[in-house]
Amino acid sequence: MAFSTETWVQAASFLGAGFSVGFGAIGAALGEGYAAGNASRAIGKNPAMGGAILKNMLIGQAVAESAGIFALVIAMLLVFMDVQGAPMIEAWSLLASGLAMGLSAIGSGAGGGFPAAEACLGIADNPPTQNALTTNMLIGSAVCQTPAIFGMVVAFMLMFMDWSGQPLWPGWAAVMGAGLSVGLAAIGSGVGSGMPAGAATGGMARQPGAATTIRTNMLIGSAVSQTPAIFGMVVAFMLMFVDWNGTPAWPTWASLLGAGLATGLSAIGPGIGNGFTAQEASAGIARVPESSSTVTTTMLIGQTVAQSTVIYGFLVSLILMFIPREASETMVAWAAPLSAGICMGFGGIGPGVGEGLAAAYTVNRIARDYEGVGVLLTRVMLVGQAVSESTGIYALIVSLLLLFVI
C-alpha cells in the first residue's frame, strides 16, 4: 500500500509529539519525586515548619516541571500541525523536533529536583534562612532549565523553518542529526547544572552569612556545566543552516547522522562530570567561605579539562560535516563515518564523568586547606585527568582511523 507524502508527514508529527512528551516526562517526574521525598524527610525532622516546607516543595516542583511543560507545548504544536503540501523532508524534521525537545527535557527536569530537595531540608534545619533558600532554589533551578531551552529553540526551528530548499537526501540525516545532537547533549548538562544548585542551597542553610559568595560560585559552576549542551546546539545549528544541495546522498547521510551522534553522546559525560566538580566547589565554599577564590579557579580548570572529550566529539563532528566524502554506495563508505561518530560519542561519556570526579575530590580537599596544598593538588588532578582521558583519546584515534584510513 502506498501512502501520500501528507500521510507520512502527519504520521511523523504524531510520532514526534509522542517522543517529545514521552521522553520529556521522564526527567521532570524524577526531579519532582526526589524533591517530594526529601520534603517528607524534612518535615519529619522539623514538623513545626511543615507548612513552609510544603509550600517550598510545591514552588520547587513547579520550576522543575517547566522542562516537562516545554515538551508538552512542543507536543501540542506537533499534534495540531498543519501538514498540507509539506515536502517529505518535513516528516523527518518534525520527528527530529520531537526528539530534540523530549531528550533535552530529561536532564533539566531531573536536575531541577536537587535544589528543591536541598531547600526543603535546609528549611527544616535552619528555619530563619527560609526566604534566602527559596530564592536561591528558584535561581538555581531556573539556570538548570537552560539545556531544555536550547532543545526547545532547535525543536522550534526544526518545526517552523522552511525545509523545501534542502534535498531529501541527505537532508533528512541533517535534521535528524540536529535533533539528536542537541537532545542528547542536553541530558548531561541538565543533570550537571542541577548538582551545584543543590549543593549551594544546602550550603546556604548551614552558612547563611556567605550567601552571596556561594551563589556566585553556583552560577559560574552551573553555567560552565552547560557548555557541553552548547556544543550540541552549535552542531545542530550547523546541520540545519548549511545547504546540503550538491553533496552526494551516499554516504553523506551517514556522515551527518554520525556528526549529530558524536557531539550529542560525547557531551553527556562532561556535562555530568562538570556538575560533580561544581557541586563540590559550592559545598566547599559553604564550608570555608574564605577559600572561594582558590576553589573557583581550581573548579574552572578542572571543568575545562573535563570538557576535552566533548571537544573531541565536536572535532569529529566538524570533520564529518565539512570534509567532503566521495560518492559511493558501498557499505564500507557509509558504515565508516557513522561508526566514527558513534565511537567518539560513546567513548566520550566515561572520561567526562571520570575527569569530573577527579576534579570534584580535588576541589573538595582544596576547600578544606586552601592555603597549603592547592598547587600540589592541582598538579595531581591534571595528571589524573590526563590518564583518565586516555580512553577518550583511544576513541578519538579509532574515529580518525575510520574516517581517514578506511
Next chain:
Amino acid sequence: MNELTHIPHWYLSLGGMRLEFNSETLLMSWLVMALIVAFGFLATRKLSFLPGSWQTLGEIMVGTFQGLVADALDERNRKYFPLVITVFLFIWLSNMLGVIPGLSEPTRDLNTPLAYGVLGFFIAHYAGIKTKGLKAYLSEYVQPMFFMAPLNIIGELSKVVSISFRLYGNIMGGSIIIMVVTDLVYSLVLPPALNAFFGLFVGTIQAFVFTMLTLVYISVQTK
C-alpha cells in the same frame, strides 16, 4: 510564527560591497545605549550626602559590582571594574526590553552576544599578557604537557562560543515560549507570568551569569 526566525535588514551599497545591517538589532542597541546614558545622567546629576532615588540605585549597583570585582581580581586589575559593570548594564537592559510590547531584545540576535563574547575574550587575554608577561602567558598553553597545546587553544576558543550561545539560547528560547504559549491560550491569563519569569527573572540571571563569566575569565588569565 515565522517572525522569530526572520531578522529585518537594511542594505547599503558601498563601492561595490553590499553591506547588510540587522536594523531591529541596531535600533534596539541604540535604545539601550540611550537608556544607559540617561541612567548615568540621572544617577550623577545632583550628588548629595543624602542620596536621592536614582543616586541610591546607582550606589547599590556600583557597590555590589565593586565587591564582586574585588573578590575576583587583585589590586592591579581593579581597573576592569567599569568594563564589568557596563557589560552587565547593557546586557541586562537589553534583556529587559523584550518585556515591553513592540520592542525586542538585541541579545536575541546572536551577533550581539557574540560581539560581547569576543570582546571579553580579547580583554581577558590582553589582561593576562599584561599581568604575567608574554612568556609566562604562552607557557600556560603547554601545561601540563606540551602536546596539550592544541586542546588548550580549542578550550580557550570554546569559551567564546559557550558564553555567547548561552545568552542567545536563553533569550531566544524565552521569547519563543512566550510567543507560542501566548498564541495557544489566546493571550489569556498566562502571558504576564511568562514575561515575568522568562523576561525579568531569567533575563536578569543570564545577564549576571554573562558578566560573572567575563569577570572570571579575566581573573583566571591574571592568576
